[in-house]
Amino acid sequence: MNRSAYGGPRLLLRRLREVIADPASARARLDKLVVMIAANMVAEVCSIYLLRMDGQLELFATEGLNRKHLHSIQMRSGQGLVGMVARTATPLNIANAQEHPNFLLFPELGEEIYNAFLGVPILRAGSTLGVLVIQNRAQRVYTPEEIETLEAIALVLSEAVAGNEFSQLARAGAPLAAKRPIHLNGTGFFDAIGLGHVVLHVPRVAIGQLVSADPAAELVRLEQALSDLQANIDSLLDHEDLERGEHREIMEAYRMFANDRRWAGRLREAVETGLTAEAAVEKVQSDMRARMQRAEDPYLRERLNDFDDLANRLMRQLVGDAAHRGDLPKDAIIVARNMGPAELLDYDRTKLRGLVLEEGSPTSHVSIVARALGIASVGMAANIVAQVEQGDAIIVDGSTGQVHIRPPANVEHSYAEKVRFRAKRLAHYNTLRDVEAKTKDGIAVSLFLNAGLIVDLPYLHETNADGIGLFRTELQFMVAAKFPRIAEQRALYEQVLQAADGKPVIFRSLDVGGDKILPYMRAETEENPALGWRAMRLTLDRPGLLKTQVRALLLASGDRPLHFMFPMITDISEITRGREIVRQECDFLKKHGHKIPSEIKIGAMVEVPAILWQLEELVQHVDFISVGSNDLLQFLFAADRTNTRLAGRYDPLSISPLRVLRRIAKVAGDANVPLTLCGEMASKPLEALAVLAIGYKRISIAPSAVGPVKAMLLSLDIAQASAFVDQLLARGEMQTSVREQLQNFAQQHSVALN
Numbered sequence: 001m002n003r004s005a006y007g008g009p010r011l012l013l014r015r016l017r018e019v020i021a022d023p024a025s026a027r028a029r030l031d032k033l034v035v036m037i038a039a040n041m042v043a044e045v046c047s048i049y050l051l052r053m054d055g056q057l058e059l060f061a062t063e064g065l066n067r068k069h070l071h072s073i074q075m076r077s078g079q080g081l082v083g084m085v086a087r088t089a090t091p092l093n094i095a096n097a098q099e100h101p102n103f104l105l106f107p108e109l110g111e112e113i114y115n116a117f118l119g120v121p122i123l124r125a126g127s128t129l130g131v132l133v134i135q136n137r138a139q140r141v142y143t144p145e146e147i148e149t150l151e152a153i154a155l156v157l158s159e160a161v162a163g164n165e166f167s168q169l170a171r172a173g174a175p176l177a178a179k180r181p182i183h184l185n186g187t188g189f190f191d192a193i194g195l196g197h198v199v200l201h202v203p204r205v206a207i208g209q210l211v212s213a214d215p216a217a218e219l220v221r222l223e224q225a226l227s228d229l230q231a232n233i234d235s236l237l238d239h240e241d242l243e244r245g246e247h248r249e250i251m252e253a254y255r256m257f258a259n260d261r262r263w264a265g266r267l268r269e270a271v272e273t274g275l276t277a278e279a280a281v282e283k284v285q286s287d288m289r290a291r292m293q294r295a296e297d298p299y300l301r302e303r304l305n306d307f308d309d310l311a312n313r314l315m316r317q318l319v320g321d322a323a324h325r326g327d328l329p330k331d332a333i334i335v336a337r338n339m340g341p342a343e344l345l346d347y348d349r350t351k352l353r354g355l356v357l358e359e360g361s362p363t364s365h366v367s368i369v370a371r372a373l374g375i376a377s378v379g380m381a382a383n384i385v386a387q388v389e390q391g392d393a394i395i396v397d398g399s400t401g402q403v404h405i406r407p408p409a410n411v412e413h414s415y416a417e418k419v420r421f422r423a424k425r426l427a428h429y430n431t432l433r434d435v436e437a438k439t440k441d442g443i444a445v446s447l448f449l450n451a452g453l454i455v456d457l458p459y460l461h462e463t464n465a466d467g468i469g470l471f472r473t474e475l476q477f478m479v480a481a482k483f484p485r486i487a488e489q490r491a492l493y494e495q496v497l498q499a500a501d502g503k504p505v506i507f508r509s510l511d512v513g514g515d516k517i518l519p520y521m522r523a524e525t526e527e528n529p530a531l532g533w534r535a536m537r538l539t540l541d542r543p544g545l546l547k548t549q550v551r552a553l554l555l556a557s558g559d560r561p562l563h564f565m566f567p568m569i570t571d572i573s574e575i576t577r578g579r580e581i582v583r584q585e586c587d588f589l590k591k592h593g594h595k596i597p598s599e600i601k602i603g604a605m606v607e608v609p610a611i612l613w614q615l616e617e618l619v620q621h622v623d624f625i626s627v628g629s630n631d632l633l634q635f636l637f638a639a640d641r642t643n644t645r646l647a648g649r650y651d652p653l654s655i656s657p658l659r660v661l662r663r664i665a666k667v668a669g670d671a672n673v674p675l676t677l678c679g680e681m682a683s684k685p686l687e688a689l690a691v692l693a694i695g696y697k698r699i700s701i702a703p704s705a706v707g708p709v710k711a712m713l714l715s716l717d718i719a720q721a722s723a724f725v726d727q728l729l730a731r732g733e734m735q736t737s738v739r740e741q742l743q744n745f746a747q748q749h750s751v752a753l754n
């Protein structure tokens with residue numbers, strides 16, 4: 001390792017940090033930095049190039065080259081040797097630079113006398129912010145220690161560059177890449193727009209000390225953290241839940257990585273250069289991320305991702321609880337790889353404006369919760385965690401799936417305008433709160449809410465809906481760490497009934513399985529979970545679960561009426577068996593002196609096609625019917641509702657599903673059995689128009705949909721719409737989707753669609 005006027009790399013790193021923190025001007029600090037680096041590295045030249053937002057690398061500081069040309073020398077990323085380092089994000093070490101095919105001579109700099117060239121990228125969270133170069137006259141190759149030292153210096157510099165400390169020096173005030181806007185396309189989970197600031201769910205550790213006072217002690221800390229990490233993963237693997245399956249394979253791969261000698265070797269080298277263990281982890285992680293962003297092979301990306309996770313774990317071992325989230329800004333947009341629903345609920349709801357995930361799907365639990373919270377949410381935003389910094393400005397557009405990180409002023413303005421426009425619309429919907437939901441031709445429509453969490457309850461008052469048409473009881477189970485006990489279930493149901501204040505609430509029995517997984521319930525891996533052991537099938541096989549739930553509901557209802565429905569009814573026997581369990585539980589409670597509800601209405605969800613051909617019999621066995629259009633459409637179209645590739649492929653506003661829905665309405669109407677449609681379909685005004693036109697008078701929708709749907713129905717003449725849709729369905733031979741025709745109808749008849 002070098003010895004020099006500054007006493008070796010460790011001391012140098014410390015002195016560099018002091019210079020960066022100095023209150024002197026940016027110019028003076030940069031000039032001092034390059035002098036110190038050159039002297040320490042025994043180099044004749046040291047230069048700093050910073051990457052601008054327009055993709056140009058600009059010379060910001062130099063010792064050894066002609067300083068007259070600072071800020072006027074610039075090259076594209078990829079151009080020349082410096083550009084190569086920026087583009088590949090890897091060090092370039094050559095004995096004779098001028099012979100390199102990529103060498104680009106700037107004669108005005110006086111560069112032609114130098115041969116040896118070492119350039120390293122200035123990286124932050126995997127993104128290139130600039131390039132640090134040293135040069136010598138002698139034709140020599142730099143040693144691995146020298147490369148390591150220069151990389152450590154680049155890490156120290158990266159903090160200042162990312163903090164925009166030198167940006168005011170840039171030519172013509174051009175913005176630097178460190179703060180460049182990024183635009184990502186994900187998948188919108190909830191149609192709202194959020195403007196705010198990034199809160200990283202797993203905060204990046206702010207490393208207090210980059211440079212260690214005692215490398216030997218630091219090495220001991222690193223070794224300890226590494227061995228704790230390995231022990232940790234071993235004990236995770238010993239956990240009995242991981243005996244089989246995918247989890248175990250993933251964790252095995254993890255164990256392999258945690259024991260990877262090259263990874264540990266690179267960490268040790270960084271510590272030996274003088275970095276603290278935390279800074280070493282950050283440095284190696286940043287290199288990995290740079291590779292990850294450039295890796296084309298999905299398998300390699302996946303593996304590098306694992307290393308990224310491991311580095312996060314190792315960092316947590318090192319800093320313990322120091323990675324504190326700090327205060328939540330009042331406009332927090334949570335950014336995470338993925339998270340559980342309960343974790344989202346841990347945040348202060350009043351400050352949440354949005355959620356962006358790298359993973360997730362529209363029906364994943366966390367997105368259901370995000371929807372319940374009414375916050376803008378986007379998933380499948382590739383690689384977002386590595387591209388944001390805590391506190392960055394960010395816009396989340398749940399209606400299109402777009403995410404703008406550090407948005408330029410024009411984008412911010414147009415979104416602010418969009419938000420104002422939406423707020424105006426919302427204010428208009430609020431004025432409809434107490435207006436009776438009656439169509440233009442005087443037909444009353446009941447608007448109910450879909451709900452499932454405590455956070456949904458205030459919407460009942462806010463929207464003045466007629467009740468809760470679908471209470472998804474499984475959400476309580478999904479956000480819990482273990483099976484909620486009867487007392488917990490009862491407490492929730494009591495709260496719901498209290499909030500409903502006499503309005504009806506339709507509780508649905510536990511609908512788990514498929515994509516709704518309870519982490520604490522061991523289940524076989526299924527080939528086709530949507531067609532698998534789920535919903536009513538599961539609860540009939542585990543009657544203990546159903547009995548407990550029924551008892552909790554009966555106790556919570558007291559002598560109030562109880563509405564209870566069963567999901568995924570596939571044949572009549574399932575409803576009769578369900579009914580029998582309710583009867584037995586009533587008898588049991590009566591025998592033990594409890595009150596039982598004044599009336600109990602039992603309903604069936606129609607969401608499995610088989611029951612469509614037994615509807616006439618089904619209506620004899622139930623007090624009401626609720627159509628689950630999400631599942632019904634998934635099964636009718638044989639198109640997995642969680643598969644984003646199929647989302648939008650088949651239109652619910654097509655001949656076949658509309659005929660099916662109309663038939664259900666006809667059979668229920670003839671039998672005088674109340675009917676509701678409670679899938680997401682009716683939450684959209686145009687779809688709601690169609691549903692009302694084919695005979696539905698009760699729909700259960702998302703709270704945010706009440707305003708738009710009410711505005712639509714107030715301007716709708718049902719008789720006219722029914723005649724129009726009947727005529728479309730009568731001659732459905734050529735076309736499938738009738739969306740366009742319905743839109744035209746709405747336009748011609750001034751039906752308010754948004």
Ligand code: PEP
Binds near residue numbers: 627629630
């Ligand atoms: C449905 O399938 O339409 C429904 C309402 O139930 P879930 O979305 O909870 O499956």
Ligand code: MG
Binds near residue numbers: 567607628630631
């Ligand atoms: Mg369903």
